[in-house]
Amino acid sequence: MQRLLDVFSLASVDLTFSRLDFWLFFLVVMIFFSFLHKNKLVRSIYLTAVSLFFYYKTSGLSVFILVFALASNYSFGHLIAAQTKETSRKVVLAIAVILNIFVLAYFKYAYFFTSSFNDFFHTDYEVFNMISYFKNGFSAYGANDIFGRLLLPAGVSFFTFSSIGYIVDVYRKEVPPIKNVFHYSFFISFFPHLILGPIVRAKEFVPQISKPYSLNKDEFGWAIFQILKGIFKKLVLADYIAVHFIDKIVDSPESYPGFVSLVAIFAYSLQIYGDFSGYTDMATGVARLMGFKLMKNFNSPYKSLNTAEFWRRWHISLGKWWKSYLYIPLGGNRTGGLASITTISIIFLFLFFFTKWFWLLYALVAFIAIYFTVLWLFPHAKKIIYRDMNLMITMVVGGLWHNPNQNYLVWGALNGLGLVFYNHWKKISPYEQLNHWLVRAWKIFSTFTFMTIARIWFRVEGKSEPFDYFNHMVSKFHFNIDAFLLMCSTFSIPLIILVLGMILHWLPERNETWLENRFSKSSFAMQIVTSCVFVIGIYQLVADTSKHFVYFYF
Template identity: 30%
Template sequence: MVFSSLIFLFCFLPIFFFLYYLADKRYKNGIILAGSILFYAWGAPRFIFVILGTTVIDFYVVRAMAAAEKTAFRRGLLFISLSINLGLLFYFKYLNFFEDNLNTVLTLFKMKPMQWTKLVLPIGISFYTFETITYVVDVYRRIHKPLKNFWDYQLYIILFPKLIAGPIIRYHDFAGQIYDHVEYETTEYKLRGFYRFCLGLGKKVLIANVVGSAASSIFDLGDQLSTTTAWIGAISYTFQIYFDFSGYSDMALGLGMMMGFRFPENFNNPYSATSITDFWRKWHISLGSWMRNYLYIPLGGNRVNSKARLFFNLWLVFLLSGLWHGAAWGFIIWGAYHGLFLVLERLFLGKWLQKLGKGAFVYTFLVAVVGWVFFKTEHLDKSMEFLHAMFTWKPDTFVWRADREFITMTAMAVLFSFFTLVPIGQKIQHKVFFEDYSMRRHYLMATAMVILFFLCAGRTTITTFNPFIYFRF
């Protein structure tokens, strides 16, 4: 069940909030938990028991770890918990990838390849695993005490707005909200949550789906691909993945606000960034924060003895970030590619980019466009074929024609990707998302969002192209 599906918009969502708002505050968390289990089970009924089972183990292992006094015993329990969670992630997400690569090597040496069952990837397993790790590690570091009630922990892990594709919320930042979110469940917060949800829905359905459909068609052209068409496809996917994922994040934040939860922002106009370093402060912010706190800092962070070690740590973190996104060489190359530019900016590029000021966003955008080719195609041979078409002039052998809808939505994508480069854009964004609303603004915004909601619902009824890219991670 995806947020932009008709069954979610017209069945799950109204029934859930009807029951939630009708319930006494003592039972609201129970309604959320039951709704979250149903939401996940609808899309992955076989795997809901994997999540429920591992949360039981984690809850009691972490409680024992928190109560233990001996360091060795605490470390042993930490190791057990991390092994279970990372082991499940490896089993479902990476085992077939390593098997395929091992079989390639065995075939080169004329040895018999291994046979293993092809595994189905549970939706959202990477996000679920990362949040579990934050709970385990934060308690181990004594940053926060463990939850006393198992159902409260279950709620933190399986809360449906963030379960499938984030944002990744540190346990330390969320623990108190399990008990106090009802206090934030005001009319103002509910309305602003609804506005945020509708804006995210518009990003997803009206922009991402339209440019994404074109991108998929172009990436499937193969030998018919011309240079012009290749660039159109790459740029279309660049806009698709941004409006798809930031749209989902807006919907997640909006749903959370309607229940009184305060989720962290996950995007901050990344295509207006003036460097790749700045891009990663603004793209998938919660993942960047997780990587910094649980990988980069434990590796030594900025406190290492040499620049070579610093650059290696930085590059390694982004290599692992690519691997986290998916079990394919395209994702790994994508992570290494971004890590390389981060190192180059530390070495010399950063000084040049500072001289360009805001104009450096062109560099950032072009680097991102090329990187997304690896992300989209996943297989290196297809990536190189597509990049070859982009950078080696190849005339049109097949004319891909853009329709009026694609041109309109691409123009909207350009506008909303770059409008904060000017002060008026920043002012508008701040008023829409962060400033208090007057009653007049509420009337105007509510009317506009209801119209947008039904426009999106109508668009959904006439198209079958409605994926969420990050649901598969």
């Protein structure tokens, strides 16, 4: 009882999906929801209030940032629709987008830019943290006060992206502005997708708000299966191998042969997939129990035959967002111009500001000169040049969105190069059209290996450490059977889980569908017993290995 009271008190409690506190919270929410769901407006008001409370428990006073985003973007949507002149519509849209990006940039990058500015100009400016100021009762906070840091509000990227997508879609007249403020607030803040997605779009989610609550037995079973699958991915495939294997190797790679470092980074690919897709599995299951459908966000990405297919299978909602609101506005594969050159210039200047490498300024001038020279000499290749340039911009911006440092820029650039290379390689590849199982296996292996190696710059912290890790992995590979057997005996359980996770991932989709259908069509008693045994077993196995979701930091 005390734990339940703590969950609904104003005290901070971790309500992430993998913790018992969340499921106590969700149980109470569902009890009241069962009485309130028939009236659609009451349902939206109730779920908006629940979502704001959930966000308060997750991010404290940052809930006011969310409230501001809801109020401002609801108003902008109606203001855009009310304009009769195209120029006025564009002005309001620009103001709305800039405001959203400013809020996102402030909370994600304020400390970074202030620190870089101080280093560059030898100043001593500090970021004024308004939330800390209010939290500490309008008094100066000490250097050791946890609230003296500008804590990144959970999910700020995801609800900002949803908001920008909504106002752009209203501008494009793809959706009408949502009339009721509570329906709009519910659409943006619905707690299953609020923190880590999937990113919802109005044309997919809003029509569900007007529909009556519906959940049959098969849908209930499907939702429970998604939740159980997500728990398994998060706590076993992600957290257990991270704590008992990956973190030990990555934190001190020099203590192990290079091939062990290679195995660890392959294991990290499984960890981040289990971590992120596990969250979205649980999110879609929770949302379905409440009568709402969220899009599938991961589709077995490590089965991809090439880098382009990988990004169609990985974090699908974010990939579609980048395509709709960055890649296509830049010109996509049709055109490029001022927007593309401006974006590239900002990236180069950002790097110069961060690294103080003056050669970047010369590189920027050289790039612009080469760009216009190539367009002049090879006008028939314009579309190819535009496509490759816009792909690189999109992936680099995606990398910097994760974190404004050189590691994520390298990671984004590697992924961009992978996409550009594939677009050219597929035209000359001798086996692109072959479907032999050996060819498919090679394509899957090479794609998975490339994406995994690129993740060194995603996982390893520090400016030089990722390069050191890669160098150690290659130069100190030194594979021998005795070292291999020692690794297997030292990390036996994590490695067994790693192999199990890879096998499960690469099994044909029909196997998962069969198991999903069997569970969904079984009796309620069997589902309850199976769920209880499964959850108790999982938590017994991983009682000491819980970690925050990786994307909480983004």
